[in-house]
Amino acid sequence: MKLILLGAPGAGKGTQAEMICDHLHIPAISTGNIIREALKNETEMGLKAKSYMEAGTLVPDDVVIGIIRERLSQDDCQNGFILDGFPRTVVQAQALDEMGVEIDRVVNIEVSDEDIEKRLSGRRVCESCGTSYHLLYKAPKNEGLCDKCGGKLIIRKDDQPETIRDRLKVYHEQTEPLKDFYAQKGKLRTVIGQEEVADTTRLTLKALED
Numbered sequence: 001m002k003l004i005l006l007g008a009p010g011a012g013k014g015t016q017a018e019m020i021c022d023h024l025h026i027p028a029i030s031t032g033n034i035i036r037e038a039l040k041n042e043t044e045m046g047l048k049a050k051s052y053m054e055a056g057t058l059v060p061d062d063v064v065i066g067i068i069r070e071r072l073s074q075d076d077c078q079n080g081f082i083l084d085g086f087p088r089t090v091v092q093a094q095a096l097d098e099m100g101v102e103i104d105r106v107v108n109i110e111v112s113d114e115d116i117e118k119r120l121s122g123r124r125v126c127e128s129c130g131t132s133y134h135l136l137y138k139a140p141k142n143e144g145l146c147d148k149c150g151g152k153l154i155i156r157k158d159d160q161p162e163t164i165r166d167r168l169k170v171y172h173e174q175t176e177p178l179k180d181f182y183a184q185k186g187k188l189r190t191v192i193g194q195e196e197v198a199d200t201t202r203l204t205l206k207a208l209e210d
Contacts, residue, residue, distance in 0.1 A: 001026065001080040001208065002102060004087070006178055007109035008171045009158065010120040011193055012200060014132050016109060017084045019201045020208070027076050031064065031085035033130050034071045045070055065095045072101065080104075088175050093182070106182040107207050109200065111193035113168050120164050124153040137197055 001024060005013040017028035038046030039053075045066040049059045068086055071077070087093040096103070111119070122135040124144075128151030133140050140146060144153050158167060182188040189207035194200045 002104045003080070003082045003208070004103055004106045004182070005082060005084045005109065006106060006175070006182075007193070008111060008113070008116050008175075009164075009167045010116040010123065011109040011111040012119075012197065013084045013109060015138065015197055016107075016201060016204050017082045019197075020082055020204065023205060024080065024208075026080040026082060028082045028084060029068075029071055029077075029086075030130075031068070031083075031088075034067055035059065035064070036130060038067045038070065043067075043070060061089075061092055061095065065092065065099070068096075069099060072099075087178065090177050090181050093178055103182075103187060105189060105208055106178075106187045107204055108179055108188060108190045109193050109204070110190050115193070116168060117161070117164050120159045121161060123156070123159045125156050126151040127154045128152070 003020065003026075005017055007013045014028075014030060017030070020026075021028040035046070035049055039050050040046075045063055048063045049067065052059045052063065064086065068083075072081065087096055119134070119137075122137075124133045124135065124140070125131070126133075126146035126149065129146060129149045131146055131148050132138070133146075133153060140153060145151070146153060157163060179188060179190075189210060191200065191203045191207050194203065
């Protein structure tokens with residue numbers, strides 16, 4: 001099954017991607033993580049992305065799409081995958097279509113802006129391996145340390161209160177139109193994000209069956 005997870009920053013896409021990954025045994029592909037991996041492995045597209053990042057500019061669509069294409073061509077994606085963080089715009093979604101990638105289902109996790117702000121303030125990320133945690137919903141076993149690699153947990157700049165509203169504004173302007181784009185194709189399913197992660201997971205898995 002080839003899936004896309006949509007939702008505002010902090011809606012819980014990463015957590016649900018992990019749950020679906022365990023349930024369906026397909027890889028969860030986070031755009032941020034694969035860009036970091038491409039940089040580390042110095043792939044052709046990774047080096048291109050690096051030049052933009054070092055210049056302090058956004059990595060352009062064609063480079064992000066190139067990195068996605070590299071990742072989707074790997075063996076573990078042959079039986080399906082979950083895209084988290086891509087596409088971010090209708091232009092990127094159209095590029096995915098042009099690549100010949102046939103998406104089966106798009107799950108939109110709907111959470112209010114007010115709840116997003118509460119959630120994001122509790123997020124922590126491992127600075128070494130990128131694993132995400134939350135002080136309320138997915139706390140690490142040892143405070144401030146990653147369960148997987150023992151790395152230090154940090155607050156991303158994106159999760160600081162002054163940037164959260166800006167990120168939500170960008171999401172509503174640029175990414176939310178994807179809901180209509182995929183609804184018109186009959187592929188969109190909306191899940192209302194619940195207080196308990198397990199409840200959201202149950203609704204998400206049900207949306208994959210509908």
